[in-house]
Amino acid sequence: MSKKLIITEKPSVAADVARALGGFVRNDDYYESDEYILASAIGHLLELACPEEYEVKRGKWSFAHLPVIPPHFALQPIAKTEPRLKVLVRLIKRKDVTSLINACDAGREGELIFNYIVQHSAAAKPVERLWLQSMTPQAVRDGFLRLRNGTEMSGLGDAAVCRSESDWLVGINGTRAMTAFNSKTGGFHLTTVGRVQTPTLALIVDREDRIRKFKPRAYWELEGVFGCAAGEYRGKWFDEKFKGKDDDEHARADRLWDQACGQMLQQKCSGKIGEVSEESKASTQLSPLLYDLTSLQREANGRFGFSAKATLGLAQALYEKHKVLTYPRTDARALPEDYRPTVCSTLAMLTGEGVGKGHDEATLARYAPFAGRILAANWVVPNKRIFNNAKISDHFAIIPTLQAPKHLSEPELKLYDMVVKRFLAVFYPAAEYLITTRITRVEGEPFKTEGKVLVNPGWLAVYGRDGQEGEEGNLVAVAPQERVRAEEMVLSSHQTRPPARYSEASLLTAMEGAGKAMDDEELRAAMAGRGLGTPATRAQIIENLIAEQYLLREGRELQPTAKAFSLMTLLNGLGIPELTAPELTGEWEWKLARMERGEMSRSDFMREIAAMTQRIVDRAKSYDSDSIPGDFGELSTPCPKCAGLIKETYKKFQCQSCDFSLWKIVASRQFEAAEIEELLTRRKVGPLSGFRNKMGRPFNAIVQLNAENVPEFDFGQSATGDDGAVEVVDFSQSEALGACPKCGARVFAHGMAYVCEKSQGPTKSCDFRSGTIILQQAVEPEQMQKLLSTGRTDLLRNFVSARTRRKFSAYLVRGSDGKVGFEFEKREPKPAAKQSRTSTNDVASDEVAALPAKAAVRRRKTTT
Known part of the structure; x- marks a missing residue:
């Protein structure tokens, strides 16, 4: 009896199909019924490789054998999943299997996975395509009633193969060409590039360049403290004529760029009577959408500091091992329109009713009141914001499954909690606020005060915000026609700040939105909803950039290295913008979409890719390291050897x-x-x-x-002569910064430290020493002068913890024993809290005194 072989992309989908169709018996590696054999891949089982006869074994990192453009590609099994591939090939070749059903995910990657398996098996059996957006049993059964002919998917299949081969060509040739270029002067300098990796790096380098070139500007803010019968409130002066930022990204209505103007307003309004007008209006706030992978990674990074890779790993474990979450590698934030019954069943599980023993009762107890209320109020209704087939490609949003949680680790529980709360919140009503805007006019000058009161928490109740308690801006009441007095006018000085470095959360957002600023409307449309990479690959792209030493992960910040700047200089100098701008991805997506519609042939597309690859290699061959164009200049100081330029x-x-x-x-x-x-x-x-x-x-x-x-x-240590004797330091030409807190002698800047003059030379009698850089925070001479004369510096904001790599602010203070330590600013609203002090243990530099610095940070964390 002939049978059809169904191949799914993942084991979980195979299990769903078996349950929906019924009649299957489970074997070790597959299911079988009277009509079907059902087996699954585990994602990609094969990868591209250069055919043996075209691959260069020796000298592949030189220009001699570039570009590598084979007339065809070979497929090689991925080692760790090769056993599964062998099972599928054996099933495809079974004599009773007369046709195949492609039940891989409904998208380009699913088509590629299936086509590569069939190509590797060398089978020539008819193919039908199952195209599903929902995995409910009825949706699966309906899908099998309307199977498509495999030939209908030829455009999608061609686009999938072209994308894969193009990435290989650009990545291999670009990487070998840039490596060959950088290795011309000696050594081996691996320089990787890629269609997605390099534009992503360009985003980070551009941001870092803006940070380095940023010049802070001073501005002032004027805040009034107004007294009324019911108490006091504050209001900030603002310019009513302010129209927008124009070309100045730092312009704000409440910023004064002239100190004298601020002082004039301060004098004009101080102690004067003001008139008050108020406007209140109701406002609502809908819950956030359900999670896709990128939004889940972004929020987990912001809340818990999880890397994108760690979040993906946790979500994958919750899906595969614990089976408590749906498939996480998704770019959709909606559910199928036929999923309402499944949602109600999931909510019933979250109430804890009917759940078997062994589950985490305490966890479900947190969700039960909210799940029960949603069901009781019948809030699961048709809603295009939640249930929308048009907003789903091959996978839907991440939500909890019918499986109750048990034995979850702490990180897994944190992620599961995020997903469940988002799932519950999306069915709750909007949060309702009353927003009050108060304008206090003093001598004709306006001061704005805003208050926001939570009237009905709605979905915020799921997150523990169930009333007005804790809401900021609950204003002191002012009676109608009541006049107030400007008791105080506080003029505060500030400085503009450079853009923040990318965190993984903000970088994921930038990658997701890359291309939105493109001038070309067609390319912008092609990038819509895609961006750089896919939700499934973005975490690995970031990890690859770190592994290749293009990026450093400093706490939650991603910092580009000198190697990253060097690569951007090289690519810009060679004139290869295709590798640094998202336009390449946009152009590819536009052409691949045309191919899917049958408007462009596979051969035409690959011909263009081959030409672009040839151009990249030719540009790299055309220059030497000293002839690369760039923003390079001449030094005014002559050569120390020959006085040349x-x-x-x-x-x-x-x-x-x-x-x-x-x-x-x-x-x-x-x-x-x-x-x-x-x-x-x-x-x-x-x-x-x-x-x-x-x-x-x-x-x-x-x-x-x-x-x-x-x-x-x-490293600024004491110098020794050729005979090993400690040399005497001459401070006669240096300016003393103050008196030593230990012995009263003079303190000077010397090398990488501020030292007591009696701590140097063979007869040293004092050990006072404090670094000019402490935990990556520069301590300027004027700050050391303040420390020595008054006992503490100004608040310094750029210390970086040696353990957590996070920035913190502190004062440097002089202890009674003469040692220098930390003092941390008081945190509002806790005026009674004592300031904590921590010794810097005479930190001279991060490298020379790493252990004392780390110890200081640890003590700091225990006392704040």
Whole structure:
């Protein structure tokens, strides 16, 4: 008897199909019934490889064998899933299997997975296509009643293969070409590029470049404290004529850019009588949409600091191992329109009723009141915001399954809790607020006060906000026609801040929205809903950039390395914008969409890709490292060997008359031209921060030229002569910063530390020493002067914990024992809390005194 072989993309889908169709008997690796054999892949089982006869074994990292454009591609099994591939090939070749049913996910990747398996098996059996958006039993049964002919999917299949082969061509040839270029001058310098990886890196480098070039501007804000019969309230002055930011991203209606103007307003309004007008209006706020993978990764990073990769791993475990979440690798935030009965069943499970023993009763108890109320109020109704087939591709939003949770780890429980609360909240009514805007006019000058009161929590109740308690801005009442008095006018100074570095959360958002600013409408439309990468690949792209040393993960920040800046300089200099801008992805998506509709042939598309690949390689072959165009200049300081002219190039600062040169990147840090000028002029520069040792740990150092004009690190320790004797330091030409808190002698800046004059030389009698850089925070001489004279510095905001890599703010203070420690600012609204102090343990630099610095941070965390 002939049978049809059904191949799904995942084991869980195979199990769903078996339950829906019925009549199957489970074997070890597949299901079988009278009519069907049912088996699954485990995602991708095969990957592209260059055919043996075209692959270069020796010298593949040189230009001699580039570009590699094979006339066809070979498929090779992915090692860890090869046993599953062998099972599928054996089933395909069974004599009683007369046709195949492609039941892989309804999208480009699902089509590719199935087509590669069939191609590898060399089978020529008829194919039908099951196309599902919902996995309810009825939807599965209906899908089998309307199977499509496999030939109808040829356009989608061609687009899937073209995308895969194009990524291979650009990635392999681009990486080998850039590696060959960077290795011309010696050594092997692996320089990876990719269609998605490199534009993503370009986003981060561009943001870091804006941060480095940012120049803060001073501005002032004027806040009035107004007294009325019921008490006091505050209001901030604002410009009623303000129309918008125009070209100034920092412009705000409540910012004053002239201190004198602020002082004039302060004097004008202080102590005067004001008239009050108020306007109140109701406002509603809908719950957020259900999670897709990107929004789940973004929020988990923001709330718990989970990396995108960690969140994906947890979600995958909750799906595969615990079976408590639906498939997580999705870009949809809606559910199928026939999913309402499944939702009601899931809510019933969350009430805990009818759930067997062994589940986590305490966890379900948290959700039961909300799930019960949704069911009792009949809030699961048709709603296009929640149930919408048009907003689903091959997978729907992430929601809890009918399986009750048990034995979840703490991180798994945190993620499960996020998904369940979002699932419950989406069916609740909107939160209702009363928003009051109060304008207090003093001498004709307006001051705005805003209050927001939660009237009905709606969906916020799921998150524990069930009333007005804790709501900010509950205003002191002002009676009608009551006049108030400006008791105080506070003029505060501020500075504009540079854009924040990307966190994984904000980078995922940027990748998801890449292309929205494109000028070309067709390319912008092609990128809509896609962005850079897919929800399933974005986490790995970030991890790859870190593994290739293009990025550093500093706490929750992602910081580009000198290698990343060097790559962008190279690609921009070579004139290869296709690899740095999302337009390449947009153009590909537009053409692949045309191919899916039958408007473009596979051969035409691949011909264009081959031409682009050839162009990338040709551009790299056309230049040497010292001829790459770029924003390079000349140094004003002459060469220390021959007094010749020194020019900046892609990799070096190179003398034009002799062999003297200085590398631009040393210990993962790139020198700026001004720093090299200082090094050549003074024969030393620093202390400088941002260096990294071989373990990836940051350190600070002075760089100085030795007698042979070779740069060396100087960590600011006591110098010794050739005979091993400690040299006497001459402070006669230096300016004293104050009295030593230990012995009363003078304190000077020396190397990478502020030291007591009696701590140097062979007869030292004092050990006072405090770093010029402490936990990556520069301590300027004027701050050390304040510390020595008043006992503490200003509030310094850029300390970085050596353990958590997170920034924190603190004062440096002088202890009674003369040691320098931390004092942390009081946190409002806890005025009674004591300030905590922590010793810096005489930290001289992050590298030289790493252990004391870490200890200081640990104590700091226990006392705040």
